[in-house]
Amino acid sequence: MRTTIEVQGARENNLQNISVEIPRDRLIVVTGMSGSGKSSLAFDTVYAEGQRRLLASMSTFAKRFVGQLKKPDVDFVNGLSPVVSIDQKTVGSNPRSTVGTMTDISDYLRMLFATMGTPHCPECGEAIPIRSPHQMLEHLLSLPKGTEVEVRAPVYQVYGEDYEYLFEQIRVNGYRRARIDGNAVDLGDNIELDEDETHTIEAVIDSFVVGPGIDQQVVTSLQHGLKLGDGLLSFHIVSPGRLTAKLRKFYEGFGCAAHHCVAGELHQAQFTFNDPAGACPGCTGLGVSMRVHPRLLTPDPTRTLNNGAFVKAAISNNPDSWGGRILHSLAAHYGLPLDVPFQDLSRQHVDLLLYGTKGGKFPVVIPPGAKLGRQHEGKEMKYSGIVNQLEHQYRRYRKRGESNAGMDEYLKKVMVEFDCPECGGARLKKSRRLVTVNDRNLYEIGEMHLIELLRYLSSIRPVARHRAVAEIVLKEVSTRLELLINIGLDYLNLNRRSATLSGGESQRIRLSSQIGSGLMGMLYVLDEPSIGLHPKDNVRMIET
Structure with missing residues (x-):
C-alpha cells in the first residue's frame, strides 16, 4: 500500500x-x-x-x-483515497438551519423526547401520563353504563388572528360545537368575543353514553380529537349525578385531575419545527416574525394627518379613500385632531391610530369634499389600527406564497424582525413546549451551551421501559457534543442559527460531523481549520 x-x-x-x-x-x-x-x-x-x-x-x-x-x-x-473538502464559508441563509440540524443532534433529541418525554397540563403545568386511544377507551369504559361523556380538544388563538379565524379552523375540521369559558356554543351562530380578552376555547369532538358497541366510534373520535388538540384531550362527565367518588377515582392517575386533561402518544415529528405537526403556527417554525415598527410609519413626525404624516399605503388621507373616511370618523367620534403635527398628538390618539378601537364601535363619517357614494355613512364599525392591519396584510401575503418586489420593498421599510410573540422564539407549538425531559423542554435544552448540555444529558437516568432506546440516543448525542467541545465550540448552543456562524465555526462543525461518521481511510482537505481558535485550543483541535 x-x-x-x-x-x-x-x-x-x-x-x-x-x-x-x-x-x-x-x-x-x-x-x-x-x-x-x-x-x-x-x-x-x-x-x-x-x-x-x-x-x-x-x-x-x-x-x-x-x-x-x-x-x-x-x-x-x-x-x-476518497476525499472530502471542508472549506471556510458560512452555511447559507436558510433560516431553518441551526447548529442542531447541521450536526444531526436535533434528530436524536427528538427521538429522546418522543421516547421519554413527560407532557404537562396546559392550564396548571401538572405532569400527566401518556395514553393511547385504546387505553383511553378502556378507562372510559370503566365508568358506569349510561354515563354521558363529552370529549373536548383544547384549541388556541394564533397571535395576530381574531377568534373568528380560530372558529373557522374548527369548522374546517368538521366540528360545529365548542365550549367557550365552559359555555356551550354553536359555531354556526354569530359569536362575538372581546379580542383583547383571553378565552378558554375547546372544540367538542364527540359526546356518547357509556355502554356496549361504542368502541369503534370512541376510538375514531379520540384519534381525530388528538390531531385537532395537538396531542391533548379532556373528558367531561355531562351529568355526574351521584358519581362524585367514582369521578375522583376516574381522573386520578389518568390525567390532570383538576382540568381533566389527557395526553396522547408522542411522535418524533411533533418535536421538529420543520413539520406542521410541531411547528409554531404563528411563525411556521422560524422562531421570528416580521412586525411593524411604529416609528417607521411616520418618517416625518412634524407632518399632520391631513398632510400625510404616515408613509404611503399605511393609511390614506384622500377623502374618497376608505382610509380618509376612517380618519374623519375617528376625528368626529374620538376628537382626533387632523391638523396637529403627529409628534404633538396625545398618547391616547397615537394608540388609537396604531392599535385601533380595541372592540369599540363608531359611526362612519363622510369627509368634506368626498365625491364617491355615501352608502356607508352612519354605519357602526370597529377599527383594528394601522399596525394590526399591516401585519394582517403581511401574514395573508405570506400564506398565499406570493412574491411581489414592490410589496417586499415596502414591507422592509416599515417592518423589523422580532422573536415570534406566539412561541417566544422556541419555534414549537405550545403543546410541544409542555413536554419535558428532566424538567427541561426541547427549546430550553437547545439554549444551553454545549458543555452545559453534555453535563445535563449525563444526569438523565432512563427508566427501564425507555432504557433500550434512550441509552443509544444519549450515547450518540454525547459523542457528537464531545467532538464539538474538543474543537473549541463549547460556547455554542443548538438553537444558534447557521447564518450567524463565522466561516471558521461552520467549517469546524462540518469537520466534527465528518469525524463523527466513523469512516476510515478518508482524505480530508481543510482550509485553515484553526482560524479563530485561541492558541490553547489548537492542541485540542489536532488531537481531535
Whole structure:
C-alpha cells in the first residue's frame, strides 16, 4: 500500500509544473505566502482529482445526475483515497438551519423526547401520563353504563388572528360545537368575543353514553380529537349525578385531575419545527416574525394627518379613500385632531391610530369634499389600527406564497424582525413546549451551551421501559457534543442559527460531523481549520 500521495506536473492556476509527494495518514500543513498556490495544490488539484475519480467510478445512470467534472491540469496523481473538502464559508441563509440540524443532534433529541418525554397540563403545568386511544377507551369504559361523556380538544388563538379565524379552523375540521369559558356554543351562530380578552376555547369532538358497541366510534373520535388538540384531550362527565367518588377515582392517575386533561402518544415529528405537526403556527417554525415598527410609519413626525404624516399605503388621507373616511370618523367620534403635527398628538390618539378601537364601535363619517357614494355613512364599525392591519396584510401575503418586489420593498421599510410573540422564539407549538425531559423542554435544552448540555444529558437516568432506546440516543448525542467541545465550540448552543456562524465555526462543525461518521481511510482537505481558535485550543483541535 502506498504511503504517499504523488503529484506530478501540477499546472492548475498559478502552479508552475509542480511535483510533490505528500505523506498519507498524517496531518500535513501546506503553508506559504498569499498567492503562492496553496489552495491550487490542495483544493484545485488533489481534492478535484480525487472527486473526479470517485464520480468516474459511478455507473452511467448515476453520472447523469452529477454531471461531468473537469480534470485538473496535472500529469497524474497517485495514492488518492476518497476525499472530502471542508472549506471556510458560512452555511447559507436558510433560516431553518441551526447548529442542531447541521450536526444531526436535533434528530436524536427528538427521538429522546418522543421516547421519554413527560407532557404537562396546559392550564396548571401538572405532569400527566401518556395514553393511547385504546387505553383511553378502556378507562372510559370503566365508568358506569349510561354515563354521558363529552370529549373536548383544547384549541388556541394564533397571535395576530381574531377568534373568528380560530372558529373557522374548527369548522374546517368538521366540528360545529365548542365550549367557550365552559359555555356551550354553536359555531354556526354569530359569536362575538372581546379580542383583547383571553378565552378558554375547546372544540367538542364527540359526546356518547357509556355502554356496549361504542368502541369503534370512541376510538375514531379520540384519534381525530388528538390531531385537532395537538396531542391533548379532556373528558367531561355531562351529568355526574351521584358519581362524585367514582369521578375522583376516574381522573386520578389518568390525567390532570383538576382540568381533566389527557395526553396522547408522542411522535418524533411533533418535536421538529420543520413539520406542521410541531411547528409554531404563528411563525411556521422560524422562531421570528416580521412586525411593524411604529416609528417607521411616520418618517416625518412634524407632518399632520391631513398632510400625510404616515408613509404611503399605511393609511390614506384622500377623502374618497376608505382610509380618509376612517380618519374623519375617528376625528368626529374620538376628537382626533387632523391638523396637529403627529409628534404633538396625545398618547391616547397615537394608540388609537396604531392599535385601533380595541372592540369599540363608531359611526362612519363622510369627509368634506368626498365625491364617491355615501352608502356607508352612519354605519357602526370597529377599527383594528394601522399596525394590526399591516401585519394582517403581511401574514395573508405570506400564506398565499406570493412574491411581489414592490410589496417586499415596502414591507422592509416599515417592518423589523422580532422573536415570534406566539412561541417566544422556541419555534414549537405550545403543546410541544409542555413536554419535558428532566424538567427541561426541547427549546430550553437547545439554549444551553454545549458543555452545559453534555453535563445535563449525563444526569438523565432512563427508566427501564425507555432504557433500550434512550441509552443509544444519549450515547450518540454525547459523542457528537464531545467532538464539538474538543474543537473549541463549547460556547455554542443548538438553537444558534447557521447564518450567524463565522466561516471558521461552520467549517469546524462540518469537520466534527465528518469525524463523527466513523469512516476510515478518508482524505480530508481543510482550509485553515484553526482560524479563530485561541492558541490553547489548537492542541485540542489536532488531537481531535
